[in-house]
Amino acid sequence: MEALLKVGPLSFISTRKKFFEGLFLCLFPGDFVHLKGPSGSGKTTLLRQIVGLEPSEAKRYLEGKLYLPQEIASFRSRCLYLAPEAPVFEGTVEENLFFPLRFRHHRAKKIPQPLEILKKLGLRVSLKTPASLLSTGEKQRLALARALLFDPDVILADEPFSALDQENFEKAFMLLYSFSQSGKKAVLCVSHGNLPKSTRIFLLSHGKLEEPS
Amino acid sequence: MNIIALTPKDLIVASSFVFLAGGLSLALELGITKRLLLAALRTVLQLSLLGFLLKGIFALNRPYPVLLLLFFMTLVAGREAASRTKRRYTKIILDTTLAMGISAFFVGAVVTQIVIDVKPWYHPQYVIPLLGMILGNALNGVSLALDSFLDYILSRQTEIELYLAYGAERLEALKKPFQHAVRRGLIPIINAMSVAGIVSLPGMMTGQILAGTPPLQAVAYQILVMFMLAGAYTLGAVLAVFLAGQKILGPELRIRKELFKT
Numbered sequence: 001m002e003a004l005l006k007v008g009p010l011s012f013i014s015t016r017k018k019f020f021e022g023l024f025l026c027l028f029p030g031d032f033v034h035l036k037g038p039s040g041s042g043k044t045t046l047l048r049q050i051v052g053l054e055p056s057e058a059k060r061y062l063e064g065k066l067y068l069p070q071e072i073a074s075f076r077s078r079c080l081y082l083a084p085e086a087p088v089f090e091g092t093v094e095e096n097l098f099f100p101l102r103f104r105h106h107r108a109k110k111i112p113q114p115l116e117i118l119k120k121l122g123l124r125v126s127l128k129t130p131a132s133l134l135s136t137g138e139k140q141r142l143a144l145a146r147a148l149l150f151d152p153d154v155i156l157a158d159e160p161f162s163a164l165d166q167e168n169f170e171k172a173f174m175l176l177y178s179f180s181q182s183g184k185k186a187v188l189c190v191s192h193g194n195l196p197k198s199t200r201i202f203l204l205s206h207g208k209l210e211e212p213s
Numbered sequence: 214m215n216i217i218a219l220t221p222k223d224l225i226v227a228s229s230f231v232f233l234a235g236g237l238s239l240a241l242e243l244g245i246t247k248r249l250l251l252a253a254l255r256t257v258l259q260l261s262l263l264g265f266l267l268k269g270i271f272a273l274n275r276p277y278p279v280l281l282l283l284f285f286m287t288l289v290a291g292r293e294a295a296s297r298t299k300r301r302y303t304k305i306i307l308d309t310t311l312a313m314g315i316s317a318f319f320v321g322a323v324v325t326q327i328v329i330d331v332k333p334w335y336h337p338q339y340v341i342p343l344l345g346m347i348l349g350n351a352l353n354g355v356s357l358a359l360d361s362f363l364d365y366i367l368s369r370q371t372e373i374e375l376y377l378a379y380g381a382e383r384l385e386a387l388k389k390p391f392q393h394a395v396r397r398g399l400i401p402i403i404n405a406m407s408v409a410g411i412v413s414l415p416g417m418m419t420g421q422i423l424a425g426t427p428p429l430q431a432v433a434y435q436i437l438v439m440f441m442l443a444g445a446y447t448l449g450a451v452l453a454v455f456l457a458g459q460k461i462l463g464p465e466l467r468i469r470k471e472l473f474k475t
Contacts, residue, residue, distance in 0.1 A: 006332050051378060052465050052466070052467055053374055053377065053378070053467045053468075054467070055465070055467070055469075055471075059340075070464060072465055073377075073380045073381060073382045073466060074380060074467050075380075076377065076378055076379065076380040077379065077380025078380075080378065080379070081378045082378075083371060083374065083375065083378065085371050086376045087371035087374075089369075089372045089375070099376070099379075100379040100380070100381075102385065103376075103380055103381045103382070103385045104377060104382055104385065105380040105382075106379065106380065120454055138306060150379070
């Protein structure tokens with residue numbers, strides 16, 4: 001089977017420490033991979049390097065197609081990075097959900113009604129609510145809902161559940177999990193806690209990315 | 214024309230104002246007496262130097278000295294604009310100087326060659342003061358716009374990265390900081406145009422009237438200058454943030470924080 005996403009080599013060496021060097025990451029269609037590793041092992045940097053928000057020498061392939069550095073925006077629209085802060089900007093929930101429609105790479109997309117997905121996430125807010133009024137957990141679910149609405153090929157989620165209670169955590173996880181099973185999709189998810197379902201696991205520690213058997 | 218010439222003696226009398234300010238500063242323990250006197254001294258020296266330089270260039274009446282002086286003024290203005298921003302990135306001075314040079318060249322060319330149509334084209338009496346005003350004001354627009362641009366990007370990094378993560382191209386990701394910055398850069402000239410002639414008599418017009426120009430001619434020149442400065446502000450601000458945006462996001466469209474390490 002052809003890899004959906006292939007990125008590497010990824011190296012992160014700061015002046016005081018070598019975090020990792022020469023890593024290659026491969027995700028196949030249908031993968032839901034739980035990325036684990038001790039704090040400070042460089043998981044966030046790894047994810048940010050994959051989408052080019054941090055510098056690296058990595059080559060990026062989606063479905064075997066190489067994306068050159070000048071095509072990074074197009075790559076990012078297909079391989080979506082979900083930042084841990086779940087940032088929102090000034091404006092309503094609706095504006096925060098739909099802003100990517102202004103971008104060239106999303107303009108032609110048909111985005112489904114958001115209410116259903118918000119309900120599945122247990123997020124009961126009006127679309128006109130100012131996003132700044134949301135709690136951290138609500139912002140996280142908003143960010144997840146947006147990612148799912150824009151239907152990328154790959155979602156790289158950095159601690160997407162950290163501020164959710166058990167009930168909402170399970171709902172959000174199940175949505176993200178079923179996304180990974182819905183055709184040619186894959187998810188790489190950083191999470192400190194255990195996930196409700198057993199999934200593939202990558203362990204980043206001591207500069208190595210391993211899949212414990 | 215009825216110009217009343219100023220003599221050195223007149224200026225010595227006028228300097229008593231500076232000494233008055235210095236005396237007050239001493240009495241109130243403001244701690245700026247030295248800086249005040251030094252600044253006053255610099256005014257005298259710098260302006261005298263400029264006076265002699267202009268006198269020489271006017272007398273030569275050749276294009277090269279004029280161009281050389283303009284070039285030098287642009288370099289100084291670029292440097293000054295870069296030093297006025299709170300945050301700086303590597304080689305910011307290249308961008309400020311380029312922004313300043315292009316906007317001054319363009320606005321200056323239109324004003325001197327098309328609007329006023331000076332003969333010969335380098336007529337120093339017109340070209341130098343006009344370009345000086347353009348540079349001085351573009352400098353303001355450039356540094357204000359750049360300052361708020363850099364501040365926006367660095368203080369709302371997560372927001373910009375959110376746009377980038379969703380596949381925004383450069384201008385899409387930077388649209389808000391661009392708008393914010395250029396708006397900020399234009400405020401002074403908009404304010405100046407709104408109150409011109411009501412709250413303040415613009416300096417240049419005052420100067421022309423003192424030098425004997427008929428008021429309506431002085432007004433016409435002042436209007437020209439205001440419009441010209443509006444152009445210089447806008448062009449300078451837009452160019453500066455555009456160049457900064459190229460530099461900061463780089464070809465890989467990420468916020469290059471390493472550029473901000475001093």
